[in-house]
Amino acid sequence: MLLLAPEGTISLFNIAWSGHSETWGGRRSSIGSLRPTLAVLGDRDGALADPLVMGEMHSRLDGLNEWSRLSAVSSDSEADEEGRIQSVTMLLGRHDGITWRQGDATMAIRAGWSRSPEQDGYDRKTTVDDNAHIESTFDSGPMPFWEHLLEQRKVANLMVFLFGRPLSFREHKLRDDLFASRMNGGRICTHPLTEIISQHTYRERRTAVPSKKDLGRPIAHMTQIGADGLATWSENYRTWARFILPSVNGLSRTGRFVEDVIISTSMSMEAAGGILGERVGERVTWGRGRTPRPTTATYVYRCLDALDVRWPERIRDRVGLSQAIAKN
Numbered sequence: 001m002l003l004l005a006p007e008g009t010i011s012l013f014n015i016a017w018s019g020h021s022e023t024w025g026g027r028r029s030s031i032g033s034l035r036p037t038l039a040v041l042g043d044r045d046g047a048l049a050d051p052l053v054m055g056e057m058h059s060r061l062d063g064l065n066e067w068s069r070l071s072a073v074s075s076d077s078e079a080d081e082e083g084r085i086q087s088v089t090m091l092l093g094r095h096d097g098i099t100w101r102q103g104d105a106t107m108a109i110r111a112g113w114s115r116s117p118e119q120d121g122y123d124r125k126t127t128v129d130d131n132a133h134i135e136s137t138f139d140s141g142p143m144p145f146w147e148h149l150l151e152q153r154k155v156a157n158l159m160v161f162l163f164g165r166p167l168s169f170r171e172h173k174l175r176d177d178l179f180a181s182r183m184n185g186g187r188i189c190t191h192p193l194t195e196i197i198s199q200h201t202y203r204e205r206r207t208a209v210p211s212k213k214d215l216g217r218p219i220a221h222m223t224q225i226g227a228d229g230l231a232t233w234s235e236n237y238r239t240w241a242r243f244i245l246p247s248v249n250g251l252s253r254t255g256r257f258v259e260d261v262i263i264s265t266s267m268s269m270e271a272a273g274g275i276l277g278e279r280v281g282e283r284v285t286w287g288r289g290r291t292p293r294p295t296t297a298t299y300v301y302r303c304l305d306a307l308d309v310r311w312p313e314r315i316r317d318r319v320g321l322s323q324a325i326a327k328n
Contacts, residue, residue, distance in 0.1 A: 001015060001034070001036075001048075002043065002048065008041070008042070008043075009042065009043040010039055010040070010041055010042075011039070011040040011042065011043060011044050011052075012034070012036035012038070012039055013036060013037060013038040013039075013040070013051070013052040014036065014037035014038055014052075015034050015035065015036045015037070016034070016035045016036075016037070017032070017033075017034060017035075018033045018034065018035045019032075019033055020032040020033065035199075036199075037198070037199045037200075038052055038145055038196060038197070038198055038199070039196070039197045040052070040174065040179070040194055040195070040196050040197075041194060041195045041196075041197070042179050042194040042195075043179075044178045044179055045178045045179075045180065046178050051144065052144065052145065053141075053142035053143055053144055053176070054142055054143070054144075054145065054148065054174035054175070054176045055137060055141070055142045055174075055175060055176045055177065056135060056136070056137050056174065056175040056176070057135070057136050057145070057148035057149075057152070057172060057173070057174050057196075058133045058134070058135050058172070058173045058174075058175070058193060059133060059134050059148075059149075059152050059169055059171065059172045059173075060131060060132070060133045060134075060169070060170050060171040061134070061156055061159070061167055061168060061169045061170060062166075062167040062168050062170065062209065062210055062215065063159055063163050063167050063210075063215055063218070064109070064131075064132045064133070064134070064159070065131060065132050066212075066215060066217070066218070067159055067162065067163075067218050067221055067222050068097060068109050068111070068132045068221075068222045069221055069222065069223065070095045070097050070109065070110065070111035070132045070222075071095060071111055071130055072092060072093060072094055072095050072111040072112050072113040072130050073090060073091070073092055073113060073128060073130045074090070074091045074093075075088055075089065075090045075091070076088070076089045076091075077089070090128070092113045092115070092128065092130075093113075094110060094111065094112050094113070095110060095111035095112075096108075096110055097109045097110045097111060097132070097222075098222065098226070098227045098230075099227065100227040100228070100230045100231045100234075101231055101234075102151050102154065102231070102234040103151075103234070104138050104139050104140055105136050105137065105138050105139075105148075105151045106136070106137050106138075106139070107134065107135065107136055107151060107152075107155070107230070107234075108134070108135040108136075109132060109133070109134055109135075109155075109222065110132065110133060110135060111130065111131065111132045111133075112131065112133065113128060113129060113130050114128075114129045115127065115128050115129070116129070134152050134155055136148045136151050136152055142176060145172075145174075145196060145198060145200075146200070149172075149198070149200060149201070151234075152169075154233065154234055154237050155230065156169065157244055157245075157248045158230075158233055159218070160248050160251050160252055161219075161247070161248070161251070162218035162219045162220060163215065163216060163218050164216075164219075164251060165210070165214070165215070165216070165251065166207075166251065166252045166253070166254055167252070168201075168204035168205060168207050169201040169204050169205065170204070170205050170209070171195070171205070172195070172196040172197075172198060172201070173193040173194060173195050173196065174193070174194050174196055175191055175192070175193050175194070176191065177191060179191060179192070179194045207254070239275065240272070240275060242268075242271035242274075242275070243268045243269075243271045243272040243275065244268075246264045246265075246267045246268045246271070247264060247265060247268040249264060250263075250264030250265060262328070266296070269299055269300055269303050270296065270299045272299070272302070272303050272306075273294070273298065273299025273300070273301075273302040273303060274299070276302045276303070276305075276306050277302070278302075279301065279302050279305040279306070280305075281301075281305070281318070281319070282294075282298050282301045282302060282305070284319055285297040285298040285301050285319060285322055285323065286298060295326065296326040297319075297322045297323045297325070297326035298322075300321075300322040300325045300326055301318060301319065301322035304318050304321060304322060305318060
């Protein structure tokens with residue numbers, strides 16, 4: 001459907017009928033409720049009934065600026081002999097960041113800029129936005145919103161681990177040949193980025209934006225992981241999903257109880273231990289029944305052995321630490 005508003009056209013896709021009422025204001029008036037899965041703040045060429053697909057999707061989420069450390073703005077200042085700044089020159093230009101492959105998708109993290117001049121009867125200012133975003137495209141051509149989100153969510157879930165806290169998608173924009181800007185004569189002049197509002201991430205974008213203090217610093221920044229590291233994360237994502245998803249779910253819940261974190265982490269470590277398989281020295285943690293089998297401590301041991309962290313001297317050994325974690 002198309003919603004025609006004074007500010008412009010909104011395209012609505014995958015609409016569900018969510019009921020109606022027939023009494024309003026004392027009269028018999030039918031009022032229906034529609035619930036779109038996707039709303040695009042623009043008009044699309046082509047048949048209205050065609051499904052929504054997009055060539056590119058650009059998204060922004062919490063922590064991406066801090067994690068990527070990308071900036072599209074550079075500045076230079078000139079000072080006089082006494083050190084007082086006399087002029088500042090700012091250069092705005094896209095920062096291409098890094099690019100890597102995720103199956104059929106090509107992913108990129110870049111920084112872009114926009115400026116917004118404002119003026120009233122008294123004040124005048126120009127605001128420059130300098131933010132990083134995730135881009136996704138597919139070799140097979142335009143794809144539905146959900147396919148783009150699945151690939152971008154892999155990066156977002158990695159960031160949840162690195163920051164150890166909930167992170168939300170705040171904005172999605174598409175670029176596609178069917179969403180075009182035209183001049184007065186109807187000639188296409190550009191294919192702009194057009195905002196999408198999705199039922200899948202609508203609740204996320206309504207949560208409070210974390211302060212810089214609450215966000216904190218990640219365990220590792222983007223440059224430390226690099227394009228090869230992100231590609232490796234993607235290649236192993238499906239295999240490790242039974243570990244990743246419960247842990248991310250526990251970390252992403254606001255107002256979570258420590259018991260919830262412990263349970264979800266325990267499930268994840270058990271899944272990880274099953275994926276890793278038997279490690280040298282683990283048999284001492286097996287059960288002592290007639291047919292010895294791995295225990296919770298065994299799965300924890302496998303995780304600790306794979307990480308190979310150098311613990312403080314007060315940690316007696318890996319077996320004792322595994323048993324203590326399992327007991328908790």
